[in-house]
Every structure is written in structure tokens, then in C-alpha cells.
Amino acid sequence: xxxxxxxxxxxxxxxxxxxxxxxxxxxxxxxxxxxxxxxxxxxxxxxxxxxxxxxxxxxxxxxxxxxxxxxxxxxxxxxxxxxxxxxxxxxxxxxxxxxxxxxxxxxxxxxxxxxxxxxxxxxxxxxxxxxxxxxxxxxxxxxxxxxxxxxxxxxxxxxxxxxxxxxxxxxxxxxxxxxxxxxxxxxxxxxxxxxxxxxxxxxxxxxxxxxxxxxxxxxxxxxxxxxxxxxxxxxxxxxxxxxxxxxxxxxxxxxx
Ligand SMILES: [Zn+2]
Numbered sequence: 001x002x003x004x005x006x007x008x009x010x011x012x013x014x015x016x017x018x019x020x021x022x023x024x025x026x027x028x029x030x031x032x033x034x035x036x037x038x039x040x041x042x043x044x045x046x047x048x049x050x051x052x053x054x055x056x057x058x059x060x061x062x063x064x065x066x067x068x069x070x071x072x073x074x075x076x077x078x079x080x081x082x083x084x085x086x087x088x089x090x091x092x093x094x095x096x097x098x099x100x101x102x103x104x105x106x107x108x109x110x111x112x113x114x115x116x117x118x119x120x121x122x123x124x125x126x127x128x129x130x131x132x133x134x135x136x137x138x139x140x141x142x143x144x145x146x147x148x149x150x151x152x153x154x155x156x157x158x159x160x161x162x163x164x165x166x167x168x169x170x171x172x173x174x175x176x177x178x179x180x181x182x183x184x185x186x187x188x189x190x191x192x193x194x195x196x197x198x199x200x201x202x203x204x205x206x207x208x209x210x211x212x213x214x215x216x217x218x219x220x221x222x223x224x225x226x227x228x229x230x231x232x233x234x235x236x237x238x239x240x241x242x243x244x245x246x247x248x249x250x251x252x253x254x255x256x
Contacts (some may be wrong), residue, residue: 053091053092053094054090054091054092054093054132054133055091055094056094056097057093057097057100057102057133061102061131061133062102064129064130064131065102065105065106065109065131066102066105068109068129070108070109070112071109071112071113071116071118071119072109072110072112072113072129072130073129073130074113074119074124074128074129074171074172075127075128075129075130075172076172076173076174077172077173077222077224082130082172085127085130085132086127086128086172086217086220086222087220087222088127088132088220089132089218089219089220090125090126090127090132090133090134090135090217090218090219090220091132091133091134092133092134092153093133093134093135093152093153093191095153095191095196096196098152098153098191098193098196099193099194099196103135103152103193104193106126106129106131106135107135107137107150107152107193109129110124110126110129110135110137110150111137111148111150113129114137114139114148114171115148118239118243119171121139121171122138122139122141122210123136123137123138123139123210123211123213123214124136124137124171124214125214125215125217125218126217126218127217127218127220128171128172128217133152134152134153134154134155134218135150135151135152135153135154136150136151136154136211136214136215136217136218137149137150137151137214138151138207138210138211138214139207139210140207141206141207141210142203142204142205142207150193151188151190152190152191152193153190153191154188154189154190154211154214154215154218155188155189155190155215156186156187156188156211156212156215157186157187157188157189157200158186158187159183159185159186159208159212160183160184160185160186161183161184161185161204162183162184163181163182163183163184164181164182164184165179165180165181165182165228166179166180166182166206166209167179167180168180168209168213168223168227169223169233169236170213170222170223170224172222173222173223173224174236174237174240175232175233175234175236175237175239175240176224176230176231176232176233177230177231177232177233177236178223178224178227178228178229178230178231179227179228179229180209180213180223180226180227180228181226181228182208182209182212182213183208183212184204184205184208185202185203185204185208186202186203186204186208186211186212187200187201187202187203188200188201188203188211188215189201
């Protein structure tokens, strides 16, 4: 006896439903198992640990470090390309490279830049001079003589204490200032350029604020992301206008 085609599918479904369900469950379990095995052998954990590693300095980076003037151009958010660099998370240096001549030159030029009359800041980060690497210079107001120090592969290991609002500006966002909430205390770690060993330091108050501001730069975060209200610093506005009017003739941002 023939079976009407309209009834073929329900017949097959009822006849084989049990087997089909078993096969589907088996396929699902296999997928989950294979997924777990793939994760286990894909070193995804290792990738996460070294996600900031950027490898050796590129030719572009070496060229910028070696060929720029001693006072480097500070990247500005007002320029779309420079803002894209400022918004990019920075990579770590290879440990061996921290002790290299290239990083020594970069450190020296970052110090010249942050101390230049036209900038005159208390801190600067690699991305601000176009080098998207984890390196900052901080004015150690808590040490005798208030020296600037450079911290390659710097990280904030912990932040604690009350969160306090304090005035901040940024060399990349003149002439704006505003109150930014920051933790009172921080433990920072970095690679010592001489020994290539990890060093740690505990900092507080305004120095902790500088470290938090500069380490934000290494994540592509700007103080304007955290500020309550922004105001124009009138004296800085006048100074910045005078500088940029001159800078248009004598220097400019290095772009590739
Ligand atoms: Zn800044």
C-alpha cells in the first residue's frame, strides 16, 4: 500500500525521531568537547598574558625616535590622525629592548619634550610623542630635587585609598583643564632600564595622580573621559596660541 506524500514526513519523523535526537545530542556534546580541547591547546591564556607585547621596535618607530628633533611634537586630539594614535592601546617593549640605545634616546627626548617651555608638563606618555609603547615620564614631586624619571613597560599593579578629585590638564588637549577623580595611592611596576628587572614603587597623592593620568594614556584613555566639567585655562590658551602660531612655521607633527 502506498503512503500519501503529505504523510511521509510525519511518518519518518516519528519513526526516526529517537535516533535523530540522539545524533543531535551527540553532535552537540562533541562540539562542546572539541571547543574545550581547542581552547586548551590554542594557548589562549598565554595570548591574554602577552596581549600588549608589540615585538621589536618597527622601522617607523626607530625612524621617529632617531630622526625627530630633541623636543618631539606632542600629538594633539584636534588632529584626527594624532587622536587615533592617542586612542590606541600601547604595546610593551620586548624586555631586552628596554636597555637598548633606541629606548635610551626615546627616554631622553621625552624628558626634553615634557620640560620644554612650550609644554612644561609634569608627565608624558609614549603615545603623546607618536610611539605607541608602554613608557611614561613622571615628575617625582615626592623625591628631593623633584627629578623626572622614565618608566618602561609600566603598569598600575594596585590602586586604593579614597578617590579624590583634583585638577588636571593634558599636553595633548590644550588649553582645557578639569577636575578628575583619582585614587590616592598606587603601586606601580616597571622594567628597570639598567638591570632589566621588574621594580615596584608605592606612590601617593599628586604623584599617584600623575601615574594614573599617564598610564591611562597607555590604554588610549584621556582625562576628558573621566572629568566632571571642562574649563579653558586662559593663560595656557594664550601661551598655546603663541606657540602654535610659531610652530606652524618651524615644526609640526610627524605622520606616516
Ligand atoms: Zn595627558
